[in-house]
Amino acid sequence: MPETLPPSPLGEESMEEENDPIVSDGYFTKGALVEVSSDEEGFHGSWFAATVVKSVGKDRFLIEYKCLRTEDDSAFLSEEVDNMHIRPHPPENVVDCFKKLDEVDALHNDGWWVGVVSKVLRGSRYIVYFRETCEELEYHHSELRLHQDWIDGKWVIPSQLIN
Numbered sequence: 001m002p003e004t005l006p007p008s009p010l011g012e013e014s015m016e017e018e019n020d021p022i023v024s025d026g027y028f029t030k031g032a033l034v035e036v037s038s039d040e041e042g043f044h045g046s047w048f049a050a051t052v053v054k055s056v057g058k059d060r061f062l063i064e065y066k067c068l069r070t071e072d073d074s075a076f077l078s079e080e081v082d083n084m085h086i087r088p089h090p091p092e093n094v095v096d097c098f099k100k101l102d103e104v105d106a107l108h109n110d111g112w113w114v115g116v117v118s119k120v121l122r123g124s125r126y127i128v129y130f131r132e133t134c135e136e137l138e139y140h141h142s143e144l145r146l147h148q149d150w151i152d153g154k155w156v157i158p159s160q161l162i163n
C-alpha cells in the first residue's frame with residue numbers, strides 16, 4: 001500500500017454543496033465519494049469507501065477513508081493512491097434476492113470483498129464463497145451488493161458481459 005500520510009481533516013466546507021462531477025477530465029474531484037483498493041497481501045479483491053481530499057499530481061490523489069482509522073484511532077486514515085487503485089462509488093442496483101452463483105460484493109471488515117453466492121438460505125441470508133481466501137461466510141441480504149467492475153470509465157456487471 002502507498003506510504004501512509006498523517007491524518008488530514010477535510011476542513012469546514014460542506015462537500016455536499018459542491019456540484020462538481022465525480023470525475024472531471026479523467027481526474028477525481030475534491031469531495032468525490034470513491035472506493036480504494038490495495039495490492040497489499042490479504043486485501044486483494046477488496047474496496048474501501050473514501051473521499052477525495054485533493055489531487056496531488058498526475059494520476060495521484062490524497063484520499064481519506066470513511067471507516068479505516070489511524071493506528072492510534074485518533075482520525076480517519078488518509079493516504080495517497082494512484083488512479084489504478086481508485087474508482088467512483090458504484091451505483092446502487094436494487095436486487096430483491098440473489099441467486100446461487102451470483103457474483104456479489106460482501107461488506108466485511110469495513111470493506112467490500114468480491115465473492116460468489118454459494119448457497120441461498122432462509123430469511124434473506126446467503127453463504128458467500130471468497131476465491132482469494134477459499135472460505136465461505138454467511139451474510140444478510142443488506143450486507144451484499146451486486147458486483148460491478150469499473151472498466152473504461154463505465155460500470156459493468158460482469159455476468160452481463162457473458163450474455
